Amino acid sequence: MILGVPAGEFAVLAAMIVLGGLVTGLLAGLFGVGGGAVIVPVLYEIFHVMGVAEDVRIKLCVGTSLAIILPTSIRSFRAHQARGRLPVEILRNWMLPVFTGVAVGAVAAAFAPAYIFKLAFAIMAALLAAKFLFGREAWRLGEKLPGRAAMAGYGFAIGLYSSLMGVGGGALATIVLTLYGVSMHIAVGISAGIGVIIAASGTAGYILAGLPYQAALPPLSAGFVSLIGVLLMAPISMFAAPIGARLAHALARRRLEIAFGIFLLLVSLRFLASLFI
Numbered sequence: 001m002i003l004g005v006p007a008g009e010f011a012v013l014a015a016m017i018v019l020g021g022l023v024t025g026l027l028a029g030l031f032g033v034g035g036g037a038v039i040v041p042v043l044y045e046i047f048h049v050m051g052v053a054e055d056v057r058i059k060l061c062v063g064t065s066l067a068i069i070l071p072t073s074i075r076s077f078r079a080h081q082a083r084g085r086l087p088v089e090i091l092r093n094w095m096l097p098v099f100t101g102v103a104v105g106a107v108a109a110a111f112a113p114a115y116i117f118k119l120a121f122a123i124m125a126a127l128l129a130a131k132f133l134f135g136r137e138a139w140r141l142g143e144k145l146p147g148r149a150a151m152a153g154y155g156f157a158i159g160l161y162s163s164l165m166g167v168g169g170g171a172l173a174t175i176v177l178t179l180y181g182v183s184m185h186i187a188v189g190i191s192a193g194i195g196v197i198i199a200a201s202g203t204a205g206y207i208l209a210g211l212p213y214q215a216a217l218p219p220l221s222a223g224f225v226s227l228i229g230v231l232l233m234a235p236i237s238m239f240a241a242p243i244g245a246r247l248a249h250a251l252a253r254r255r256l257e258i259a260f261g262i263f264l265l266l267v268s269l270r271f272l273a274s275l276f277i
Contacts, residue, residue: 021236063206063224065166101159106205168195
């Protein structure tokens with residue numbers, strides 16, 4: 001027995017998550033992302049092979065992903081803070097709406113059917129794929145940020161979708177800010193700060209939401225968070241990411257965008273297919 005879990009079962013779970021961490025790190029380094037857009041689909045396949053029940057599998061993936069990206073989000077935000085002053089007023093205006101969106105997503109994890117999460121992930125993955133495949137840097141919704149009400153709406157939507165998808169919200173927040181003329185460097189720094197709020201509150205919410213389903217979850221799970229997944233996948237993916245990054249530098253930026261767009265499109269189709277199979 002290891003930590004109260006049969007040694008054979010523990011070894012299989014650990015080996016699969018280590019392999020998943022290697023795949024996640026390579027893809028993250030190759031495509032320049034480190035969040036749930038890669039982690040969730042990798043975990044979904046791992047937990048599928050493990051035989052985790054369909055009605056809790058996607059929720060376990062989302063909660064574990066949020067826990068995995070929490071330390072990275074904190075590290076990223078501190079790094080951006082150290083490089084220069086960020087417009088904290090945007091973070092202040094977004095803090096409550098983002099937290100509210102995350103909370104609604106966590107409540108949904110306790111009561112909503114699994115297909116809601118699959119559909120949310122599939123739709124957003126498809127939209128992000130379209131952005132990478134067809135988007136242009138010149139696209140604008142305005143030359144300055146909208147008013148407080150519109151920003152609150154954006155913040156709530158970012159928090160909700162991030163909570164349903166298991167992502168830090170960086171891609172969503174960056175897209176919104178850059179569409180209103182905010183420079184990429186500032187947008188990425190603000191997105192990192194938003195990611196801390198999303199990952200921290202989302203992890204806590206998914207732990208609580210999953211407690212009633214503990215019997216259906218794999219060993220060493222705290223609610224909808226796999227502790228083995230967090231402890232093994234996070235460091236392994238961080239180790240593999242530089243290898244993927246070296247591969248990325250050997251490819252043209254546009255080729256990377258197209259490759260990542262195709263990857264997201266395939267992920268979207270995979271989750272859509274799971275709704276009917």
